[in-house]
């Protein structure tokens with residue numbers, strides 16, 4: 001008999017295939033989130049998923065959970081409100097880098113300051129994927145995007161610094177580091193207080209393609225080459241992944 | 246030593262032919278022709294493709310076949 005992918009029970013399977021591009025990292029992060037929830041035996045009733053706007057913002061709608069697809073940048077305040085209204089609920093966000101650090105950046109400052117007990121999973125693809133590939137707050141210096149054709153001149157936002165300044169949980173991983181990324185989400189979900197997991201993820205269509213990647217596999221492998229696991233320090237360097245709590 | 250064997254199930258309704266499994270498979274078990282993914286029966290059940298498929302389109306069943314000689 002064919003084995004069952006039991007984590008799929010957290011998704012509305014009739015909505016699959018999802019609408020993301022072939023090879024998009026969003027699907028891997030959807031899967032990682034389900035696996036972590038399954039490992040913790042999260043009840044479907046009593047767990048709420050919130051998203052903002054963007055390709056990643058479509059995530060909430062695929063879960064077989066109560067979910068809210070909020071306005072652009074507003075996943076954080078909506079999730080905080082839900083948690084404050086009913087503290088029994090597990091409240092999670094999956095949203096994009098543009099959504100959480102760009103238009104929603106101010107909310108990140110205050111949600112972490114308030115240490116609200118919610119878990120945020122950021123699909124950090126360093127681009128505004130949905131709108132065609134504009135430079136985002138996490139785009140690397142000298143990276144070519146639609147709006148930085150000669151390379152980005154600005155320093156990316158230091159999410160680790162913002163989140164850890166308020167003594168909250170911060171973890172960074174990549175779609176390549178599958179088990180590591182799952183552990184990050186698993187631990188974040190168990191953390192009491194504000195927890196933030198940033199997962200570097202590939203957008204081949206509106207980012208990779210412009211930077212010379214031939215396919216999403218090459219982007220996945222670039223994470224393998226560019227990021228090393230740090231298990232010991234309380235600060236992650238630019239090229240490191242790990243958990244700070 | 247018993248060598249692991251895998252039985253590959255491809256859900257063609259979900260597969261978007263992105264090619265990640267084709268490139269990640271250590272035994273080149275997949276090919277794409279006419280925009281369709283095909284498997285060649287060489288699977289050693291390492292589960293890499295099942296893990297990285299962004300579309301949850303692959304299930305690998307593992308069977309330990311004691312009779313299969315090691316290479």
Ligand SMILES: Cc1ncc(C[n+]2csc(CCOP(=O)(O)OP(=O)(O)O)c2C)c(N)n1
Nearest residue numbers: 054055056072096097098099127128129130
């Ligand atoms: C108030 C408002 N401003 C701008 C937009 C246009 N818009 C839609 S998605 C998006 C960027 C999304 O980027 P990100 O959060 O990184 O998601 P991705 O598509 O990369 O997953 C923008 C600017 C909008 N929908 N609403």
Ligand code: SF4
Nearest residue numbers: 020021024055129203
């Ligand atoms: S545009 Fe990029 S982020 Fe959006 S679905 Fe396509 S690959 Fe994914």
Ligand code: SF4
Nearest residue numbers: 260261263264266298
């Ligand atoms: S990784 Fe998944 S979606 Fe991509 S070609 Fe393989 S089976 Fe299809």
Ligand code: SF4
Nearest residue numbers: 270288289291292294
């Ligand atoms: S399980 Fe491993 S060996 Fe089998 S098809 Fe997938 S990647 Fe190839």
Ligand SMILES: [Mg+2]
Nearest residue numbers: 096097098127
């Ligand atoms: Mg983005």
